[in-house]
């Protein structure tokens with residue numbers, strides 16, 4: 001077996017932690033988590049979500065990284081070589097293909113929303129130089145969505161930033177980007193939580209987020225929570241598998257993974273504690289905020305607080321950074337695969353980015369030209385999210401759990417997890433073999449019914 005990846009390697013354990021946390025912490029934590037909580041009854045959703053992270057997310061995250069590090073190639077090539085080596089059906093390589101397709105679909109809408117963060121960052125930058133204030137955030141948001149040319153422009157800019165990093169490669173691109181961006185992100189969020197506390201509504205927000213109202217828990221809450229658990233940990237589409245392929249062999253996977261998951265969950269909860277006090281303070285209902293939640297509520301606070309403009313600039317700049325360090329992990333697996341098929345890294349990255357950008361037109365038009373198109377009670381963007389996040393990611397995760405739990409040879413597992421106690425290994429494998437498949441299958445059946 002080879003010891004290094006042909007795409008490059010993380011220079012240290014810290015570099016991997018930053019990159020994996022960079023992938024995990026993104027729009028999912030700061031944009032999606034608060035509005036999903038808002039739409040699904042607060043505490044009820046949060047508890048189910050935390051359970052999904054712990055019982056399903058963590059074991060699958062370990063499995064993905066382990067498979068990646070064993071193969072040291074893009075997901076498709078890695079899975080193909082493991083099936084050959086193990087003598088099982090080549091069909092398992094399909095996990096890699098599902099992953100690539102899911103990644104393309106997710107990046108297509110992710111980049112559009114990433115574009116919103118750039119646009120809002122720009123609005124606040126302009127205000128520093130006398131630009132118009134955002135006095136009616138709802139109207140600003142609505143008029144942005146109504147303008148396809150504007151959305152396309154920022155979507156292109158965001159995709160350009162993503163492809164710029166991925167084209168530079170693992171060490172010169174990905175690793176260099178996350179090294180100072182991630183600490184800066186964490187710090188800004190902390191400041192925002194502190195501001196949230198000064199509104200006097202922190203307790204109310206915390207109660208709403210953490211006190212479950214069980215009457216609100218229905219099948220839909222489970223589907224959303226499971227989808228979000230996969231989305232926020234970047235699971236089910238082999239992004240973490242790809243990052244695992246660049247992980248040095250002497251790093252403990254379970255310990256590293258625990259750090260990444262704790263950071264990711266902390267950021268999501270902090271985002272909730274930063275956003276909901278402000279929402280409540282301004283008399284907005286925390287319920288049913290939808291995807292516009294942070295774009296229509298936070299600007300109200302930025303408008304009245306001292307230094308609010310600088311604050312708004314910092315917030316949206318950092319939201320962009322969070323999205324950026326995630327979107328590179330959405331583009332990397334497909335790029336690595338094309339490189340293995342003989343393309344240059346630059347060419348491969350640009351080709352995939354163009355494809356995702358073009359698919360993003362569906363999301364852009366779902367707010368304006370095609371807003372009348374509704375399927376299964378959703379607009380086009382909602383439909384892509386449903387298919388990719390709520391169905392493909394769990395299906396991918398389910399297959400990864402089965403593959404690692406039942407198919408992978410014991411010696412591969414033990415080599416990759418060297419040093420973990422016997423009970424830990426047994427527990428992990430039982431979760432992968434039995435609990436994860438059952439839970440995910442139950443949720444999927446619900447989603448499809």
Ligand code: TRP
Nearest residue numbers: 024026027028231232234239326
């Ligand atoms: N985890 C990121 C977020 O929370 C999004 C993301 C990046 C992702 N890579 C992924 C989601 C791979 C699913 C699969 O914003």
